[in-house]
Amino acid sequence: MDILRHSTAHCMAMAVQKLFKGVKFAIGPNIENGFYYDFALPAKASAKAGRDRSFSPEDLPKIEKKMKELIKKDLQFKKREVSLIEAKKIFKNQPYKLELIKDLQKEKIKKVTVYTLGDFIDLCKGPHIKTTKEIKFDAFKLTSLAGAYWKGSEDNKMLQRIYGTVFKTKKELDTYLKQQKEAEKRDHRTLGQRLELFMLDDEVGQGLPLWLPKGAFVRHKIMEFALNTYLEKGYELVSTPHIASESLWKHSGHLEFYKEGMYDSFGIEDEQYRLKPMNCPLQVKMYNSRPRSYRELPLRWTEMGTVYRYEKSGTLHGLTRVRGFTQDDAHIICSPDQLHKELTEALKLTLYILETFGFKDFEMNLSIRDPKNKKKFIGGDQGWKQAEGALKKAMASVGYKKYVLDVGGAVFYGPKIDVKVADSLGRQWQLSTIQFDFNLPGRFKMKYTDKDGLNKEPFMIHRAILGSLERFMGVYIEHVGGAFPVWLSPVQAQIIPVGQKFNKYGEKIKKQLQENNIRVELNDNDETLGKKIRNGQIQKIPYLLIVGEKEEKVDSIAVRDRTKGDLGLMKINKFIEKIKKEIEEKK
């Protein structure tokens, strides 16, 4: 499949070559579900100087048509090995290819392979399919256009990228496209609007979600569950303000290493202040408020801390990428001999929480600093090495010997483990993070008095399990498709009388359920039964309780499950028992 995708990228590049004179080729790899190719499209003589031309959406069908012509010609992919000198000659008009060749030269590679497809020649490692006939002309599709930086760096030129997808058969392509459409329906932004969970407002500002009653309720329940679990696991609750003086952020190193993530300072009387991008320094202040004994360690402090970080406007996305968000943050301060246990316990707790929400596939990521760019990170070689080792050991002890290594992905103050989960669109999201910090203890001269009476510097671990409530909600809404489990549903059951005559009986049921702490509402609107049911289904209410003459006679309700449909008559007590059990089990 990967070979087919990559070869289709070549075929597309060839079509582009035929249609757009003077196009320059960058790279065209296969990716999950498809492929892309990056091009530079020099402007026509008449256009503004120095500005590239872009593809327009109307170009895609034209390119597709040309590709179909090429496929019909049954062109062969021919491999050839050439020297670097020869390669440079072949690609003398292709600046990006030349740059790639130069990179290969630096790696002391002597020979490269090129693939020809008709009159299109590309620097490529291969392998490829034999002929274009292997691409079914109705099993590929060019999906979108995008800008993309050359070599993925913001400092480089922006190229034009065309994304496409290809499958072995039309049927598979159709299935894929259908899946994409289904996934779109689960998009948390759409569901958030339809279920009235949250909203965004231009005048409030970008990336600043407003939580509507139903969404705020679910968010609260999630927070409550997390917090209660932490308290049970020996954490203590603390709380800190949203702003702190400029001086604190200087002291902590954030203004030196994290300035681009912070908003500008503002004055209060004669002092300058900043919105907090992280909670840590404020917690450190509390730790330092009096001498600490080894007997107090490990100290685990948690808070639902709302932080504000500058994110470029183009990166904002619904709830999953915002500018103000609340972390289920915690800081663990411990002695060196407690480190391994604390890291392991934090990881165990992370898996427990995520599993409770029904996430199953996790990917562990170990982010370490970039050894070529040590200036961006605080701390010495030995500290980093030790901390990385400790994190690896902790992952291994919860059964994750395999992890993805992200070189350069560390935070400025230490290495970290990130746990990623996938949403319904298959996008991976970083939720949980466990970070080692050897910046703050030193900078703030954190101490504890050990058994031997000596003052020692403790270790500090940061961790957030849900990560941010906002992102978690975004991912979770998609995960459950807006149908929250009963324990989280803002409305757990709605009573629907078949006609106004039975509103009174509905009221009676409502009281009974409320006495059992079930979140219930009575739909006594003057609407038809069919309509009320439809609305209840759309609102994804777990249970609709239909009541009429039949039910009233035998003191029952007709239960409709949002997924299973009509469950038939049920005694009220039996329903209460059933729903309470589900709430208890967090199903």
Place this chain on the structure above:
RNA sequence: GCCGAUGUAGCUUAGUGGUAAAGCAGUGGUUUCGUAAACCACCGACGGCAGUUCAAUUCUGCCCAUCGGCUCCA
């Protein structure tokens, strides 16, 4: 921030260089209903600012926002 696209009522969409159309939602009324949309009426919109034009929602420019990517990240 960068590249591209988009912006019509609360939502989903139609349409036009000369009075902007519909469904759902909302409001009022009729109806009193048995498992996914009863009926009638009413209310309600061209993202903002300039420019071109007798006339701009429509064309042009700028701005704002959204969407798809890049980059970045909880």
